[in-house]
Amino acid sequence: MIPILFAMPGNEAFTLHLDRAISCEVGQMEMRRFPDGETYVRLQSQVHGRDVIFVCTLDHPDEKAMALYLAARTARELGARRVGLIAPYLAYMRQDARFKEGEGITSAHFAAFLSDFLDWLVTVDPHLHRHHKLNEIYSIPTKVVHAAAAIGDWIAEHVENPVIIGPDAESEQWASRVAKAVRCPYVVLEKTRKGDHEVEVSALDAAHWKGGTPVLVDDITSTAQTMIAAVAKLKEAGLPAPVCISVHPVFAGSAYQDLLDAGVAKVVSCNTITHPTNSVDVAEAIAIAAVELMSILPINT
Template sequence: MLLFNPDSDPALASQLTRLLDAQAGILEQRRFPDGESYLRVHSDCAGQDCVILCNLFHPDERTLRLLFLADTLRECGARSVGLVTPYLAYMRQDKRFHPGECVSSRPFARLLSAAFDYLVTVDPHLHRYDSLDEIYSISSRVVPAAPLIARWIQTHITHPLLIGPDSESEQWVSQVAELAGAPFQVLQKERRGDYDVSVSLPDLEDAAQRTPVLVDDIISSGRTMLETIKHLQAAGLPRPVAIGVHGIFAGDAYSQLTEVADVVTTACIPHLSNQIDIAEPIAEAVQELLAHHDTD
């Protein structure tokens, strides 16, 4: 097996190379003066299972070269070409809210489905979709972050109270709470704009002796968590821990959050807040998909 890492996290690539007993694929990449990309594969990939690790948290910068690489590997005789992207982009626009809007999750899914044999990701934003199979035509595995987060909470927090910032988070926040053996609350959120969010707090009686643990799938602007933390502070609760599966931290979101909370993320998007490892379950998912591919 060959593992290629065109644009992403070298630490995760090193872990996956070891866990998959793979070789690191060798690439040459540069840009021409006009901004176009040059790509050359130096590894012999004929008859090889090839895996590309490409974190798509900046998708517009990375997708074109990713597609070029997948196509080149196929032309060079790769036996299979799979994609590992811990953060799967363009999942949030899953409905046409206004006439003429692009439901970008669908054309993006068609692009990736045409280029790869399988896909591995971590907790994609499945809001109005029941599964990736609704828009992706290739085999896929979703690595759940809930067990990894629950294990971290059990190890690092003595008396946690899990808090979901909105109703969308209830299903999986309750799962984390169950796995961690901790109580949970879910708040009610009203979003009036990208940076205008209000949160209502349920009754948190008897919670003052517990550490609030805010859990969300994506921390982008951070406004939801910041608003929630204001309410927790007003209720006299201790300094919270804010956990995100995907820490995007747009603008100054991270610095604002660290002023009022301890911030922890999974290693899905490389960041100094990464404390929750994802390599082992991703490697297991790749091995499962390859075994399935071999039987087809």
């Protein structure tokens, strides 16, 4: 039987994009909150003996994780042969070390949590820094989709003479991939973080970049403070207003408006998290990755 795809609340539009690329059925599910805040789950489509795929991007993960857990456990209880997750954005990846005494390495804890009730996982550009591969912390098969090619296609079509700029050292892996896809130069700035809402970015020597259009590329834009600090340095260097591209547009609180107010030319993002800036579609690449991963898995993982 063909796989059945369930959209967790808020993921319906992205699931329809996937449905066009995967030969599958889109399942029906009822999910709601009881008055006391507990989650009610009912899978209205038959899952017995079938591959079940849940689609759930994991921004605001604490609000979504329990519902996902209950839905996946319900599918397994009802006889699903395998239960997988397509999570365009994978949360809890940045705390990949114990930076202060008493902290936990929550990226590993969250990985253990998901690995306990899922058979496989597909995601887009997880924030891998001290962990180099997902299988260092996930005990289930995983597949990572890189957005660089799709971002490169968008830049090639919409930006004249682009110069890719990574706002900090951690962004180099994304900036370099995008620059390679576009076949244009790139540079990476240095960042000093002074708190969750305060960062400082190194000065930029713009002598070699005159005449180019700066394109800031990063994987996650949360508070946008890193991007905003980089925008300020570009202005100081006499470069034009940049295009800002984020793989995962988290945009916590007023971050999106703050970035616009900083004086950018345009803000663009991939559709890993629904946001008005979504201009780069990664659904087809995710669908291909999911099909490839399912094809090599045993029935009982």
